[in-house]
Amino acid sequence: MRVVIAEDSVLLREGLVRLLDGAGIQVVEAVGDADELLRAVADHEPDLVLLDVRMPPTHTDEGLRAALVIRRQWPTMAVLVLSQYVEERYASELLATETSGIGYLLKDRVADVGEFLAALRRVADGGTALDPEAVSQLLLRKRSDPLTRLSPRERQVLGLMAEGRSNAGVADALVVSESAVAKHVNNIFSKLDLPPADSDHRRVLAVLRFLKG
Amino acid sequence: MLATWPGPPAITTVVRMSTLVSRVLREPWTARPWRATTNLAVDVLIGLVASAVVLGLVALMAIFSTLAGSSFLGLLIPALNLTGPLRGWTLVLTIPLFSALLWCTVPCTAVQRWRVRVLLGTSVPSPPWSRPTLVFGLAGRESTWRQLVYHLFEGFFAAVGFTVTVGLWLGGPALLLSVFWAPWPEVPLLMLLGVVAFHLAPWVAVGTVRLDLARAVTLLGPSRRHQLAALSAQVETVVHSRADVIAAADAERRRIERDLHDGAQQRLVSLAMNLGMARLDLDDVPDHARRAIEEAHEEAKQALTELRDLVRGLYPAVLDERGLDAALSGISARSPVPVTLTVDLSGRASRTTEAVAYFVVSEALANVAKHSGASRVDVRVSRRDNMITVVVADDGRGGAEVAGAGLLGLAQRVGSIDGTLHVESPVGGPTVLTAELPCVS
Structure with missing residues (x-):
């Protein structure tokens, strides 16, 4: 499996690279912002993109917007979105297009390495991984x-x-x-x-x- | 110097005669009435001079305008022409007299203000002087005319007040001396009157000064209209600075949220992830070391959750990005008491209003979870014209009071944008909290 990572915190980016490497997943490029991400995705056409929601320059939702662009341009590419907070509105926006190969998880979930890797593989295989928080928010709505x-x-x-x-x-x-x-x-x-x-x-x-x- | 001129103490409860008597006996020998009397003397001097000037000018103007009038009539009916060749001058002279009348209020008022400040220790606020002006400007100010009235009559009032006061001061001792001149049978009565007059004098002096001060403040100070204008300008300033303070506080919360998000939270995630990876390869590690790593991992995850809740409580980023409706999903879903959320908003309100509405819901849900014992909460947010209404109703045991710490803080926050908070919470429930928040701030 080939993966592109977009995460602006260097510490976390390197940690994720190490985590995936350790699990035998190939990280073809790891970048720090959304523009770089779109370029890297175009360059490598990976199987899965692992990205953060808040990235430079505005630190708001550029990761999410990049994810939507990727879904539109490469509909079969799996996207796993990580965030410090999950928001029902973001989940709805992500799920609005196509629900296969989509994941939206709290960043905390990477701490449970086994479960996180399982979710990542599920998404790469065209499955779904929605954070329980996102699910409860969606249910509420x-x-x-x-x-x-x-x-x-x-x-x-x-x-x-x-x-x-x-x-x-x-x-x-x-x-x-x-x-x-x-x-x-x-x-x-x-x-x-x-x-x-x-x-x-x-x-x-x-x-x-x-x-x- | 005294700041105020209180009269005799108001006696509303049981009169303690001994205190009253000793007060009355001591009063003539204290500084206050003598300072009042000094003020009255100075007031008489200044007031009489000012009144004389004003009266003189008014009288001259009256004479000249009468002459001017008659000379004008004389053009029509020659028999009425009293001034003959001077008729042109009478009219011309009236104008500088009128100017002098208006201008004399300026130095007179300045001197009277000085007197009040130095002798009474009170400064009379000046009417708003936008800029120095010519006679026409002076005539257009109603403060000029009020001052004119003051100076016209102040000499008279001051003279009356001064005469009465000094009469009592001097009359008292004079009557005491009746021993030497009055027929014997009348002496006791006259001496008694003398004592009464002498002890009445201080109260009359102080009372007269209070009237003097009231006249000065009313006629030399700014008018009611100007006071109101100044007050509303102040209110406007306060409103603006309050809005600035609120906006600054919100901006500060955003900044802290972002700092924590980019700093501590990322580090903790990284720490928890590293511990998670370490935990995977713990086969040949001693038992206690493995337990320590496992516990550290769990602690890190717990800390991460707590920090996330804290940071999101500071300021939810999604509030800025997607608005109030979107932000409410998160807190509603996290509430331990099941929430029914109904949001009916069109368009975005101001950032401040959205933030306050968010915190109303957030704080209300926290209270419901902590105190109400409710099994359901109904959250409704709607907008009508420029008013956002937030209603949080639970089926708990009620008895909530606005005086409680949480609700009080909430009421203050709602009040900060001129909103209203209403809590209805009879013992036994249900509790309905309603906040009305204006959209524009």
């Missing part, structure tokens, strides 16, 4: 009636599914059996009027599509 029909446990499961987890992942997170999770998932689908599907990926897309309204 999505107030159509079907969601209110879900039990608290089912909302929890839906949140974990939206993060991009498989049934096994959800079962791990909730410390329950996989069959229990499967039951919840089927309940969610029927309550949300979604046809049951067997693929994890299609399942997540369905959930996200629902979250986006």
